[in-house]
Amino acid sequence: MLITLKDDEGNTLLTAEEIKSLVLEITVATVDNPSNAVEWALDEMLNQPHIFVKALQELDEVVGKDRFVQESDMSNLHYIRACIKESLRIHPFAPFNLPHVSTRDTTVAGYFIPKGSHVLLSRPGLGRNPRIWDDPLLFKPERHLKDDKSQVILNDPDLRIFSFSIGRRGCAGVNLGTTVSVMLLARLLQAFTWSPPPNTPYIKCVEGASEMLPSKPLLAFATPRLDEKMYYSLFQN
Template sequence: MIKQPWILKRASEELDIVVGRDRLVQESDLKDLNYVKACARESFRLHPVSPFNVPHVSTEDATVGGYFIPKGSHVLLSRPGLGHNPRIWKEPLRFKPERHLNSDGSEVVLTDSKLRMLSFSTGMRGCAGVLLGSTMTTMLLARLIHGFTWNAPPDVPIDLTESESNLLLAKPLPALAKLQLSEHVYQQLGN
């Protein structure tokens, strides 16, 4: 059996401190789960689900980041282009959630208003569901890490090769999840 990597271990430790083992993660816990949110944010940066943002047409001449964009241009933002940019991100292809932790300990958010990566985008046509989208993403990840231990099934190699035709894995990644909290905690889900 392969040992859980230290990123998962660190996220589990955060959950043990904030939530404990005797109940499920609740919405009120999410503000304290900065490392879990940093993992979600790092996934948005490194592994976007689609290559481009929806196209926008510029309504006036603009100069952005030294580039002149004439009125009427069709603007397509590349998600991997932003998230993997080595001028912005150190070791851009490494999954390093710590890069998103704020040095003053303030809350990590999944948005990036400076567009150094594209999660919910920004501006007048930015995502209208930022709060719900952030809450659902964090809650899902937190409950998956908190509620189960994760390992590769015995004798199944871990193959993280990317597909050549899209941004997903070339092959599905089988994972073995085992309950890790007391039985009564899972029973709350049925109520």
């Protein structure tokens, strides 16, 4: 589609370099953002075992142990979704959104933005804002659960967190990103019991010096928690 885009005179709209840049952005967002959210979630959950218990209780009630979790179960996995959203809040993949340029003079939240301004939003600045979030550095999935048990969405129209962006320039893959992130965490939690390495009572959740990824890859032990026949059927499929 990108290659065949042409203007009214039949000229190619995008250069090869522009197409490569777009494809790279799509690839990074699709793969790295969900995996980063899940790794940070496991990091945080290993330090708070009661969160693991709640997540497994939900999986056992909604899915059980006789089959693997499927996409059709996602609408009922409120706590799992809340864990992913909390990970995106505290540990965004990148410090800023993609640059936006204002097309006209405007005022947003009391700030005057002249036409032509490059607008960048701080992801950690929003997600860790103490004026919005109680104990902003504490991993607490319950903060995203609603009393009416309505589904937890991973983006936030009020921009209290910046996960998939919003509006006309919002991420086109928000549904895919949600599905990949929630399913990855749900499968890992359902299939294995996770524990920190020996003599490691606490895992330090530290960001890298030059990026927001974990400073060290997560090291944890995974023990199967389902019947062994389940794993054979998974590999056969």
